[in-house]
Amino acid sequence: MLVFISVYQVFIAMATAVSVLLSTWFSVCVAMNLDTLFPLLKKGEKESLFGLSVALHHHLKTGTYLLLVGAPREWAEHNVPANRTGGLYSCSITVDQSDCSRIKLVDPDLNPSEDLVEDMWLGVSVASQGYPGGRVLVSLLALVTSRMGGVWMVVVCYPFFDLGAACCF
Numbered sequence: 001m002l003v004f005i006s007v008y009q010v011f012i013a014m015a016t017a018v019s020v021l022l023s024t025w026f027s028v029c030v031a032m033n034l035d036t037l038f039p040l041l042k043k044g045e046k047e048s049l050f051g052l053s054v055a056l057h058h059h060l061k062t063g064t065y066l067l068l069v070g071a072p073r074e075w076a077e078h079n080v081p082a083n084r085t086g087g088l089y090s091c092s093i094t095v096d097q098s099d100c101s102r103i104k105l106v107d108p109d110l111n112p113s114e115d116l117v118e119d120m121w122l123g124v125s126v127a128s129q130g131y132p133g134g135r136v137l138v139s140l141l142a143l144v145t146s147r148m149g150g151v152w153m154v155v156v157c158y159p160f161f162d163l164g165a166a167c168c169f
Contacts, residue, residue, distance in 0.1 A: 042067065043097045044089065048074040057128035057136055067091040068136060069100060070123025079108040086122030088138050105138065116142050125157075 044050020053070035067090075074087035091100035106117060121141040129135045139157040 040067070040093065040095075041097050042069060042089075042091050042100055044069070044071050044100065045074060048072075048087070050074070050089070053123060053126045055126045055128040055136070058132040058134075060133035065093050067093060067100075068126050068128065070126045070138070072121035072124040072140075074102075074123070076117070077102070077104065077106060077108070080106045080117065081108075081110070082106075082118045084119050085117050086120060086124065086140060088123045088126060 042051070048071040050071040051069055052072055055068045057066045057068050058064075059066050069089040069091055070086070071089060072086040073084060076082040076085040077087075085106055088103045088105060089100040090103050105122065110117060123138060124141055125137075125139040127137045129137075137157055139155060142154045142156065
Protein backbone atom coordinates (compact mmCIF):
# COMPACT_ATOMS: atom_id res chain seq x y z
CA MET A 1 0.00 0.00 0.00
CA LEU A 2 1.46 3.32 -1.05
CA VAL A 3 0.72 6.49 0.81
CA PHE A 4 1.21 9.77 -0.97
CA ILE A 5 2.02 12.79 1.14
CA SER A 6 1.59 16.18 -0.39
CA VAL A 7 4.10 18.99 -0.08
CA TYR A 8 1.55 20.87 1.98
CA GLN A 9 1.35 18.02 4.53
CA VAL A 10 5.17 17.92 4.77
CA PHE A 11 5.24 21.67 5.29
CA ILE A 12 2.62 21.45 8.06
CA ALA A 13 4.53 18.62 9.77
CA MET A 14 7.79 20.58 9.61
CA ALA A 15 6.14 23.77 10.85
CA THR A 16 4.59 21.86 13.75
CA ALA A 17 7.94 20.31 14.65
CA VAL A 18 9.68 23.70 14.50
CA SER A 19 7.01 25.35 16.64
CA VAL A 20 7.24 22.57 19.24
CA LEU A 21 11.03 22.90 19.31
CA LEU A 22 10.89 26.68 19.57
CA SER A 23 8.28 26.64 22.33
CA THR A 24 10.36 24.09 24.24
CA TRP A 25 13.51 26.13 23.68
CA PHE A 26 11.82 29.35 24.82
CA SER A 27 10.39 27.72 27.92
CA VAL A 28 13.88 26.51 28.85
CA CYS A 29 15.88 29.57 27.78
CA VAL A 30 13.56 32.30 28.94
CA ALA A 31 13.23 30.83 32.42
CA MET A 32 15.44 32.66 34.90
CA ASN A 33 16.37 32.05 38.48
CA LEU A 34 14.45 35.01 39.88
CA ASP A 35 13.09 35.31 43.35
CA THR A 36 9.58 36.58 42.73
CA LEU A 37 8.63 36.74 46.41
CA PHE A 38 11.57 38.86 47.61
CA PRO A 39 13.17 40.55 44.59
CA LEU A 40 16.36 42.55 45.05
CA LEU A 41 16.03 45.76 43.03
CA LYS A 42 18.91 48.19 42.45
CA LYS A 43 18.86 51.38 40.39
CA GLY A 44 21.57 52.92 38.26
CA GLU A 45 21.92 55.85 35.89
CA LYS A 46 19.77 55.95 32.77
CA GLU A 47 21.44 54.75 29.58
CA SER A 48 24.38 53.30 31.54
CA LEU A 49 23.19 49.70 30.98
CA PHE A 50 23.36 49.26 34.75
CA GLY A 51 22.78 45.58 35.49
CA LEU A 52 24.02 44.21 32.18
CA SER A 53 26.30 41.92 34.19
CA VAL A 54 25.80 40.83 37.79
CA ALA A 55 27.81 38.63 40.17
CA LEU A 56 27.45 37.66 43.82
CA HIS A 57 30.72 38.01 45.75
CA HIS A 58 31.69 37.11 49.34
CA HIS A 59 33.92 39.90 50.69
CA LEU A 60 36.29 38.60 53.37
CA LYS A 61 37.20 41.94 54.98
CA THR A 62 33.60 42.73 55.85
CA GLY A 63 32.29 39.16 55.99
CA THR A 64 29.31 40.13 53.87
CA TYR A 65 28.00 39.27 50.46
CA LEU A 66 28.06 41.94 47.79
CA LEU A 67 26.27 42.25 44.52
CA LEU A 68 28.73 43.36 41.83
CA VAL A 69 26.93 45.16 39.02
CA GLY A 70 28.39 46.23 35.68
CA ALA A 71 27.33 49.44 33.93
CA PRO A 72 29.28 49.46 30.66
CA ARG A 73 27.90 52.79 29.36
CA GLU A 74 28.39 54.71 32.62
CA TRP A 75 29.90 58.19 32.54
CA ALA A 76 33.55 58.47 33.51
CA GLU A 77 34.49 59.44 37.05
CA HIS A 78 35.08 63.17 37.59
CA ASN A 79 38.87 63.06 37.61
CA VAL A 80 39.28 60.70 34.60
CA PRO A 81 40.05 62.38 31.25
CA ALA A 82 37.23 60.68 29.30
CA ASN A 83 33.48 61.02 28.82
CA ARG A 84 32.25 57.43 29.10
CA THR A 85 34.28 54.56 30.46
CA GLY A 86 31.75 52.21 31.97
CA GLY A 87 31.80 51.22 35.59
CA LEU A 88 31.53 48.54 38.22
CA TYR A 89 29.33 48.95 41.29
CA SER A 90 29.25 47.23 44.64
CA CYS A 91 25.75 46.89 46.12
CA SER A 92 24.73 45.69 49.56
CA ILE A 93 22.13 42.98 49.72
CA THR A 94 19.39 45.12 51.21
CA VAL A 95 15.99 46.41 50.16
CA ASP A 96 17.44 49.90 49.60
CA GLN A 97 17.46 50.46 45.83
CA SER A 98 20.10 53.21 45.89
CA ASP A 99 22.83 51.75 48.10
CA CYS A 100 25.28 50.92 45.29
CA SER A 101 28.68 52.57 45.27
CA ARG A 102 31.05 52.78 42.35
CA ILE A 103 34.32 50.89 42.60
CA LYS A 104 37.19 53.07 41.44
CA LEU A 105 39.02 51.07 38.80
CA VAL A 106 40.23 53.70 36.34
CA ASP A 107 43.49 55.44 37.24
CA PRO A 108 43.00 59.25 37.02
CA ASP A 109 46.69 59.71 36.11
CA LEU A 110 46.45 57.87 32.81
CA ASN A 111 47.66 59.32 29.53
CA PRO A 112 44.64 59.80 27.18
CA SER A 113 46.82 59.63 24.06
CA GLU A 114 48.18 56.20 25.05
CA ASP A 115 45.49 54.67 27.23
CA LEU A 116 42.26 53.95 25.39
CA VAL A 117 39.61 54.43 28.05
CA GLU A 118 37.00 56.39 26.12
CA ASP A 119 33.92 54.23 25.63
CA MET A 120 35.71 51.07 26.75
CA TRP A 121 32.59 49.38 28.15
CA LEU A 122 34.12 48.59 31.53
CA GLY A 123 31.79 46.20 33.33
CA VAL A 124 30.40 44.48 30.24
CA SER A 125 31.13 41.25 32.09
CA VAL A 126 31.79 40.66 35.79
CA ALA A 127 32.37 37.43 37.67
CA SER A 128 33.34 36.32 41.15
CA GLN A 129 35.56 33.30 41.69
CA GLY A 130 32.82 31.85 43.85
CA TYR A 131 34.50 31.20 47.17
CA PRO A 132 35.10 33.60 50.09
CA GLY A 133 37.95 35.97 49.32
CA GLY A 134 38.19 34.79 45.72
CA ARG A 135 39.15 37.01 42.85
CA VAL A 136 36.81 39.30 40.98
CA LEU A 137 37.05 39.48 37.20
CA VAL A 138 35.84 42.50 35.27
CA SER A 139 36.13 42.84 31.53
CA LEU A 140 35.86 45.59 28.96
CA LEU A 141 35.59 45.99 25.22
CA ALA A 142 37.65 48.43 23.23
CA LEU A 143 37.75 49.31 19.57
CA VAL A 144 41.29 49.95 18.44
CA THR A 145 42.12 51.56 15.11
CA SER A 146 45.39 50.43 13.63
CA ARG A 147 47.72 52.57 11.57
CA MET A 148 46.84 50.45 8.55
CA GLY A 149 43.21 51.57 8.79
CA GLY A 150 41.72 48.42 10.29
CA VAL A 151 39.53 48.41 13.36
CA TRP A 152 39.96 45.68 15.98
CA MET A 153 37.79 44.78 18.92
CA VAL A 154 39.86 43.97 21.96
CA VAL A 155 38.41 42.18 24.99
CA VAL A 156 40.43 42.74 28.14
CA CYS A 157 39.81 40.98 31.45
CA TYR A 158 41.30 42.19 34.71
CA PRO A 159 41.33 40.01 37.83
CA PHE A 160 41.85 41.69 41.19
CA PHE A 161 41.59 40.80 44.86
CA ASP A 162 40.86 43.97 46.80
CA LEU A 163 37.61 45.69 45.87
CA GLY A 164 38.78 48.92 47.49
CA ALA A 165 41.99 49.31 45.53
CA ALA A 166 42.34 50.93 42.13
CA CYS A 167 43.03 48.42 39.44
CA CYS A 168 45.19 48.50 36.43
CA PHE A 169 43.46 50.65 33.81
